[in-house]
Amino acid sequence: MRISGKTIECVQGDITDQPDMEAIVNAANAGLRSGGGVAGAIHRAAGPGLEAECRSLAPIRPGEAVMTTAHSLPNRHVIHCLGPVYGRDRPSDVLLASCYSNALRLADRAGIASIAFPALSTGAFGYPAEPAARIAFRTILAELPALTAVRRIRFVLFNESDLKTHQRVLEETAGRKPGQG
Ligand code: AR6
Secondary structure, eight states: OEETTEEEEEEESOTTOOTTOSEEEEEOOTTOOOOSHHHHHHHHHHOHHHHHHHGGGOOOOTTOEEEEEOTTSSSSEEEEEOOOOTTTSSSHHHHHHHHHHHHHHHHHHTTOOEEEEOOTTSSTTOOOHHHHHHHHHHHHHHHGGGOSSOOEEEEEESSHHHHHHHHHHHHHHTTOOTTOO
8 A cells, every 4th residue: 555655565474584674663662582473583593692782772661662773684783662561561552553663763763674573462462453553554644745855664463353344444445445446
């Protein structure tokens, strides 16, 4: 989908296998260590240098985003976001929105043209997929006009059901019907 001269797309896949994206986003933990889900996959694919680089940046707070290089990943940068634990880190919706806006602003300031996000907080942190997707796309659409470097934003969903939810919510949020532009 093209909006404000930028492309937003949803694909099914693995966040560690997005070689055409300059930056990928990590669904991190506060300590910026390896873990389960996205963080585990990213740290395994990046190699131990990533945890070493992360050490001086940790801990981070819910809603915060920090950037490192990508080590053995096929990207240039990793942007680590700490999503809210649903219902515990409050207000969860505001904190989740901050993750997306902070990640996009950080990427833009670094001159990054393409960035891939996983569905932050929707795994171990328990945020239901549909409300999380609404917050993500509402925030991204609000940030789009101010972005000068970022031109391509990709959502990478692990399974088909999450992909369908995100595609539908993106179309609804952008106020368009499926199939249009
Ligand atoms: N690529 C894309 N999406 C993925 C992948 C992958 N390789 N693996 C999982 N997902 P999660 P959170 C989906 O748990 O909820 C970690 O242990 C997954 O299906 O990775 O923010 C950290 O150490 C889900 O929809 O992130 C933290 O402690 C979404 O990505 C904590 O989990 C996010 O799931 C962070 O929890």
